[in-house]
Amino acid sequence: MDMTLSTEFIFAYAVLFLAGLAIGSFLNVVIYRLPRSKSLLWPRSACPTCGKTIPFYLNIPIFSYLMLLGKCRYCKTRISPRYLIIEFISGVVVVGYFAHFGLNWQGLAAMILTLTLIPVFFIDFEHRIIPDSISIPGIVVGFGLSLLTAEPGWLGSLIGILIGGGGLLLIGLLGDFIFKKESLGGGDVKLAAMLGAFLGWEKVLFVFIGSAVLGLIGAVILLAVSKNVRENHQIPFGPFLAAAAVIALLFGDKLIGLYISHFLTV
Numbered sequence: 001m002d003m004t005l006s007t008e009f010i011f012a013y014a015v016l017f018l019a020g021l022a023i024g025s026f027l028n029v030v031i032y033r034l035p036r037s038k039s040l041l042w043p044r045s046a047c048p049t050c051g052k053t054i055p056f057y058l059n060i061p062i063f064s065y066l067m068l069l070g071k072c073r074y075c076k077t078r079i080s081p082r083y084l085i086i087e088f089i090s091g092v093v094v095v096g097y098f099a100h101f102g103l104n105w106q107g108l109a110a111m112i113l114t115l116t117l118i119p120v121f122f123i124d125f126e127h128r129i130i131p132d133s134i135s136i137p138g139i140v141v142g143f144g145l146s147l148l149t150a151e152p153g154w155l156g157s158l159i160g161i162l163i164g165g166g167g168l169l170l171i172g173l174l175g176d177f178i179f180k181k182e183s184l185g186g187g188d189v190k191l192a193a194m195l196g197a198f199l200g201w202e203k204v205l206f207v208f209i210g211s212a213v214l215g216l217i218g219a220v221i222l223l224a225v226s227k228n229v230r231e232n233h234q235i236p237f238g239p240f241l242a243a244a245a246v247i248a249l250l251f252g253d254k255l256i257g258l259y260i261s262h263f264l265t266v
């Protein structure tokens with residue numbers, strides 16, 4: 001009995017991991033095409049260097065990359081390992097969230113948010129934009145899913161949208177006044193509203209603090225290692241919002257509880 005149950009779980013996790021790999025493959029398409037205003041569905045995937053269409057049997061997540069040793073079959077141009085990494089991360093997210101949350105609406109909402117934040121992270125890091133076509137539908141989806149979950153619930157989600165978007169907008173306006181130039185883009189504000197829709201107002205406040213800390217650490221590192229950052233003085237904030245949101249999603253309740261127990265109790 002135990003052996004059968006274990007085998008069933010292993011099979012289920014394997015199927016979920018493969019599904020996650022497929023999602024990761026699509027996210028790679030989103031990351032490459034969306035900021036370039038290209039269709040996500042057509043044409044079929046092709047090598048960006050030589051333009052050769054990639055046949056389906058050479059477009060299998062992870063396996064094709066390893067089989068081709070990370071190079072285009074036709075022109076031998078090296079393929080970025082980012083494709084492999086994103087596919088693997090997506091597979092881990094799907095399996096890990098199923099194991100952590102179980103099969104329920106809360107787990108589905110957490111999975112959708114995290115998978116959505118993957119393209120946000122990479123697009124903003126590379127192109128310094130957060131597409132409205134991700135964040136605005138994300139606000140709607142996050143609020144819709146809140147109607148099906150106890151946490152944050154529809155009211156917490158609604159307040160989270162207002163605090164997330166409105167709070168970051170105020171921070172951005174304050175930064176504009178202090179630095180005499182745009183400090184936060186509109187994409188960051190809409191992303192914060194989306195995070196509020198999924199996480200609720202308490203955790204989105206945690207995201208503000210967490211992203212500021214991560215942003216400070218990241219800025220120091222990027223200024224030290226990146227000549228481009230030093231010359232342009234532009235550091236995208238979206239990746240730090242995304243990273244802080246995942247931390248809030250997985251550990252926010254515990255971290256907020258620790259803060260309250262240590263600093264807000266007599």
